[in-house]
Amino acid sequence: MIRSGIRVVLIGAALSGLGACHGAEEEAGPPPVRPVLYTVAKPVDTIVFGPFAGFVAPRYQSEIGFQIAGRVIARDVTVGDVVKKGQRIAALDPIVTRFALTRAEAELADATAQSENASATELRQRRLIANGNVSQARLDSAVASRDTAQARLAQAQANLQKARDQMGYTELHADFDGVVTVRSAEVGQVLSAGQAVATLARPEEREAVVDIPEDLVGAMPKDAVFTVALQSAPDVTATGKVREISPFADQKTRTRRIRMTLLNPPEAFRLGSTITVGLSRHMKARFQLPATAVFEADGRSAVWIVNEAGDSVSRRDVTLAERNDQRVSVTEGLKPGDRVVLAGALSLSEGQRVRLSETSQ
16 A cells, blocks of 8 residues: 555656646747847949059050170160150160171171182183183182182171171160160160160050959959049049959969050059049949848748838848859849848748847948
8 A cells, every 4th residue: 555655646746747847838938039130221323343553554665675795885864764766775885896897897808809819710711611721620610619709708798787787786776756664774784685774665555554352353344444543633534444454363462463444544644653443333223232141942032121110020032133252232122221131041930039239230
């Protein structure tokens, strides 16, 4: 009897425990209110790209140098000078080339005399062989001597022309009208053939050169017309179109160089001027959101919208125009003033109770 009483007490205690657990679950009620981070939807109808700092550069420029080696005895220009076609830039010491020219003239005189003598000898041998006074071998030898002398004469003439050309190479002249942008040699410096003396740029075609971060190059409109303004005078502007994008980023700055053709720039856009390049153009109104605000449901893109009371969320389908890893552009499904949840989209449910953060993004 005692054991039976103990069993009854234990069973009753177990049933009481189960009843208490069930009651606790019923008392737990709905899930707790979840705090959310949100942003207020604002339409954007203008694309703004930049601004970026850059400078004005020539489209065409050349490093010019002497075609022969020598010591510089004159440099007639410096950085910033405007030069005309044919104007002297620098000069080399002509002593060595003058000696070479004198030697070539002497060799030509000697070769001319030898050629005339060989031709006269060949003519005499022909007259003698006609009378039977010399053998054919003597005539053949005279003909060979004449041919050798004439070849040597042609060689001497070529050497003389080369010496005269090199005498002219002692002076460096501009091949076109331009502006000196770099000075690479000084008086007294000994240069090798082809070594740069100066850099000459054509001022008639100018470009805007800017360095843009590599991660922004993909978002740059390729066919857009950019506004280029002087930093020293922002009211002085021109337009530019992208002509060239560097295929590789700079290893240190991780930027890529962009060259833009300036369309009818004012005279104030001088070579080397510091400029600001930017883009602003109108487009169809859209809403820019972080990529974390959008999720996929039932094959459509959607966002969570906080109701007017600010205590629950509901799902709304949207249409996207652009999307990348950072941001999305929404063209349909939102209206100005909507409060869009930014994070945790996959963990929310329809009608879930929420609590808004004190600040919005």
